[in-house]
Amino acid sequence: MEHAHCVLIVLEEGEGLHYWLEQLRVFGTKTSVVRSLEKVAEARLSQADLLLFPVETGYVPLMVAKLRNDFGSLGIVAVQSGLSASARVQLLLTGADACLAMDVQVPELMAWCHAVRRRNVYAAVGAAQAMEEVQDQSGQQEWILRDKGWTLVAPNGVGLELTHSERQLMDAFIRHADARFSREDLMRDKGLAASDSRAVDSLISRLRRKATQAGVALPIKSVHGWGYTFTGKLIAQQEPQDTEIMEFYAQRDEQEASQPTPLELLxxxxxxxxxxxxxxxxxxxxxxxxxxxxxxxxxxxxxxxxxxxxxxxxxxxxxxxxxxxxxxxxxxxxxxxxxxxxxxxxxxxxxxxxxxxxxxxxxxxxxxxxxxxxxxxxxxxxxxxxxxxxxxxxxxxxxxxxxxxxxxxxxxxxxxxxxxxxxxxxxxxxxxxxxxxxxxxVKLEAEVIQRACREPTFKALLETACHLLSEQGFELVIKGVDNLEQRDLALNLELGHYQGRLTSExxxxxxxxxxxxxSEPSFGQGHEASRRLSGSVL
Incomplete structure (x- = not known):
């Protein structure tokens, strides 16, 4: 079972856990049980063939998503009861390498773990070869931003799903004619202070690491003491409903949904x-x-x-x-x-x-x-x-x-x-x-920024209002940011937050x-990124 080393099995807690421990022991497999995310990294260094991660019934998909986010290269086999086709699809999309029903036989489970480990070994070899090839050809071949900017597709067809900040970064490369920009340009777009320049470097480092794990070499080069350039050919795939390039979302129809009549409402x-x-x-x-x-x-x-x-x-x-x-x-x-x-x-x-x-x-x-x-x-x-x-x-x-x-x-x-x-x-x-x-x-409703983008006079009033509220010590949120024009306007206002279709549906x-x-580190992780499975809130 050498190839099954460091494969994590996520399964529902209960009688199934004791059953698997006994059965795997009969087959001579060294198995360890981990009960928190902190322990997974430690357990990967152990000599166990398999790692069992029991979670409460029904919560396997969410735990798989967290594990995939924290341990990108880890082999994950999900075992859950009552698996339908939609349940299997959900598990695979959230990060499982394989998904099996609770009644799977031990030999089949071990074979799946062996296959997952083998695939990871060959993927590592293939990734090194692919990186060499892409490194030589990335300057001539096309990199494509598709799915309204949320996916970066490498020349070999590998797709990288982007976070909000990574999407902003690639947008900056697209909007600059020579696909290069200074750190100051990106910090201004993101509203960062000069003292936060390391945040840009960290963002690019994370994106490079994500690309490397996917087996591609990202052609982002640093220009010493100035900024970054994208040396490949980067294009934005125009969606069928787009009216202009890089218009990530269509304009919000102010009467988007038919409003009920007073009689219907009553x-x-x-x-x-x-x-x-x-x-x-x-x-x-x-x-x-x-x-x-x-x-x-x-x-x-x-x-x-x-x-x-x-x-x-x-x-x-x-x-x-x-x-x-x-x-x-x-x-x-x-x-x-x-x-x-x-x-x-x-x-x-x-x-x-x-x-x-x-x-x-x-x-x-x-x-x-x-x-x-x-x-x-x-x-x-x-x-x-x-x-x-x-x-x-x-x-x-x-x-x-x-x-x-x-x-x-x-x-x-x-x-x-x-x-x-x-x-x-x-x-x-x-x-x-x-x-x-x-x-x-104060939170400004969506119609405010929509009108500001249409009417220069109203835009000036909005700028004055934001300045006035900022002077009074209030934070400001603006809603309805659905496209790049509205996002750029929001970033140039004195406000702390924005939301709309550009952030999420x-x-x-x-x-x-x-x-x-x-998601990337965010509001959800609060003061400390604790990963316990139980305990009091915050």
Whole structure:
């Protein structure tokens, strides 16, 4: 079993673990059990033939994704019960080299492990040869950015999936006529300070390492004391729906989805009773990541709740809350959203060892007073720290600085709970009223940047508004960044974060967790990148 050395078997914990230990021992295989990600690196240096990694039932795909992210060259065999075709596809896409059902026989399991190890050995030899060939030919052959810039395809057809920061890097090469730029150029695009120049070098180093692991030599050369150049021929593959090269996403249609008529909305809301426990089955969360302009990395996420009516009408929670007349039901819906989100955040940590923080949830500002005093106890109930959940307050009416509102905001600030105001308005007179408010900052809705890209006068007003808010000490997030033009405008504004289709589409919980498990270091890893499988949150 020499070829099976350092193959990790991820399987469901329980009776299966004891069964495999006994059966593998009968076949004379040296087997070790590892129970945390920290132990995997240590165990790879042991003399064991196979490593068993037991996880709770049903969580094999998420653990496979984390292992593949942390140990790119490790052979991984996933063993899970009730494998359907879709389950096998999910396991293979998240990083497994092979996926088997729990009832697989030991000889077959050992043969799969042998095949995985053998493939890795030959892949290493082939990679060295491919690197030599690509090194000689990369200057003449084409490198292609496809899938709207998310995949870099080498001349030999090998595709590299890019992170957000890597995608920005390749975009910079595309946009410069001679495929070369200075460190200062890229730092300006990413909003980095001069003291952060090493971040650019680290980014390129990580991308080179990723390419090497895939068996290709990335033709990025450093120009001493200046910057970088891409010596290969780099082109952007134009998507069928694109109207101009490198327009990663089509313009957002401001009337993107057909809005329900007032009558349809009224009839739908008549069927929603949030006090009925069964009503929660029609409520679901979607997530969209936001990016920090200072680092180009994910800095948080907005959680959006949607309700699907019995007739199939899908409405966002802010739309529902705007038109729900009964205050008791509105408060019940807000509390359900908060408690459900907090319970999910705790579950992600306890079950998947994934920590997520800075998750914004939109609530109407008039619902703040009935619930703000209970926020600390709710966080304590779910064993969460204040940084986990942020409140994004919105109002259709002009805000008034009442003593009760300021008291509530001050209370939350003293509890380290971040509160934001979400607004489509950038009038200076209204923004000036926020001076001295105990809030973290302001989130500007998507229509703001869309209009700024169309109207130069409004763009100037937006620049003034961002400067004004920055002077007042507020952080600023702008939404609706769907294409490069909007991204470039956002990077030139005095703001801390942006989000939109260019950062991510709306994702389901599974999509968000897989992103969190496999993303570059980001908001999800908090103060320390702890990888335990259980324990209290944060």
């Amino acid at each position: 009839r739908a809301l008549e069927t929603l009773d949030v006090l009925d426990p069964q009503a929660s089955e029609a409520l679901s969360f979607s997530y969209q990541l936001r990016v920090a302009t200072s680092t180009g990395q994910y800095s948080g996420v907005d959680a959006q709740v949607f309700w699907t009516s019995p007739t199939g009408l899908r409405l966002s929670s802010d739309l529902v809350l705007r038109h729900m007349p009964d205050a008791i039901h509105r408060q019940a819906l807000c509390e359900w959203m908060l408690r459900t989100l907090m319970a999910d955040v705790r579950r992600w940590w306890q079950e998947y060892s994934l920590r997520a923080s800075h998750i914004g949830l939109k609530l109407p500002i008039d619902m703040l007073l009935p619930i703000y005093k209970r926020m600390p106890s709710m966080l304590s109930q779910f064993e969460l720290q204040p940084c986990c959940v942020e409140l994004d307050l919105f109002s259709d009416e002009e805000l008034e600085e009442t003593p009760e509102l300021i008291q509530a905001l001050q209370f939350l600030k003293e509890q380290d709970i971040q509160v934001w105001l979400t607004s489509p308005d950038i009038e200076n007179s209204k923004l000036n009223r926020l001076r001295g408010w105990p809030i973290s900052g 709306l994702m389901s919980e599974d999509g968000f967790l897989l992103t969190l498990a496999s």
